[in-house]
Amino acid sequence: MEGHATAVDLRDVMIRFGEFTAVKSMDLTVGETEFVAVVGPTGCGKSTILNTVTGLLKPAAGDVRIFGKPLAGLNDQSGYMLQQEGLLPWKTAQDNVGLGLVFQGRSVEEARERARPWLAKVGLRGFEERYPHQLSGGQRKRVAMAQTLIMEPRIVLMDEPFSALDVHTRRLMHRILLDLWQADRRSLIFITHDLDEAITLADRVVVMSAGPASRMVGDVRITLPRPRDVSALQTTDEFVALYREIWSLLGAEVEKSYATQK
Numbered sequence: 001m002e003g004h005a006t007a008v009d010l011r012d013v014m015i016r017f018g019e020f021t022a023v024k025s026m027d028l029t030v031g032e033t034e035f036v037a038v039v040g041p042t043g044c045g046k047s048t049i050l051n052t053v054t055g056l057l058k059p060a061a062g063d064v065r066i067f068g069k070p071l072a073g074l075n076d077q078s079g080y081m082l083q084q085e086g087l088l089p090w091k092t093a094q095d096n097v098g099l100g101l102v103f104q105g106r107s108v109e110e111a112r113e114r115a116r117p118w119l120a121k122v123g124l125r126g127f128e129e130r131y132p133h134q135l136s137g138g139q140r141k142r143v144a145m146a147q148t149l150i151m152e153p154r155i156v157l158m159d160e161p162f163s164a165l166d167v168h169t170r171r172l173m174h175r176i177l178l179d180l181w182q183a184d185r186r187s188l189i190f191i192t193h194d195l196d197e198a199i200t201l202a203d204r205v206v207v208m209s210a211g212p213a214s215r216m217v218g219d220v221r222i223t224l225p226r227p228r229d230v231s232a233l234q235t236t237d238e239f240v241a242l243y244r245e246i247w248s249l250l251g252a253e254v255e256k257s258y259a260t261q262k
């Protein structure tokens, strides 16, 4: 594992909703500068795992440690970016980016001051005064990304953040995310259905089995050198070999999941 310290350490975690066992036994470790993607069939418990890392869900069994300490209550070291970006429609891009700072008690002026360079970092200089409905889907995602990262969480959690975007915009988002992450490496857990996306971005791809009662079935190190050229990468022999290796694990689980949902 990369990174000197372990940021997230889930050991034999079981998550239940009443009588329903969503996750039977999950082990997941993520280093403090490591980018880990989690893939698995629909309903296997990927979001459930992220919610466990945030402290929103309590495991029925097992251990959750954040930077070595057992997680009690909410994880105040994590920042969460969801699939639905949740921008406030009545606030401008810069006020949406600064929202977390205002919640923390900073003045609106200070929040705006600090939001502006973040908008520039995600390529939205000049868009400060736009409202969410005046932005494209990809631009709204960039605002949401800045809104998460401005808080400088030590652990960044992303739940299918780009799944609603077209393939070109998604690739642009990959480039922006990798540039930001490489400039200031954090522990990052990225949930996706898209194996190309997982391999393009991550240091490791963790594969979960079909649910219910899912578990980890694979943990593959992505040896592709960084910095990565997201447009050229996917046709390289190394990428294709990694895709095959991981799909040999994931494909079987996806088939199982189809079989139970027919």
Ligand SMILES: Nc1ncnc2c1ncn2[C@@H]1O[C@H](COP(=O)(O)OP(=O)(O)OP(=O)(O)O)[C@@H](O)[C@H]1O
Pocket (backbone or CB within 6 Å): 017, 020, 022, 040, 041, 042, 043, 044, 045, 046, 047, 048, 049, 211, 212
């Ligand atoms: N609050 C809840 N109450 C009951 N069951 C739940 C709850 N939240 C999730 N589940 C169930 O737990 C399982 C895992 O859900 P989760 O949303 O984590 O899956 P996922 O892998 O993120 O799915 P997808 O890929 O479709 O987004 C599913 O069977 C889901 O129906």
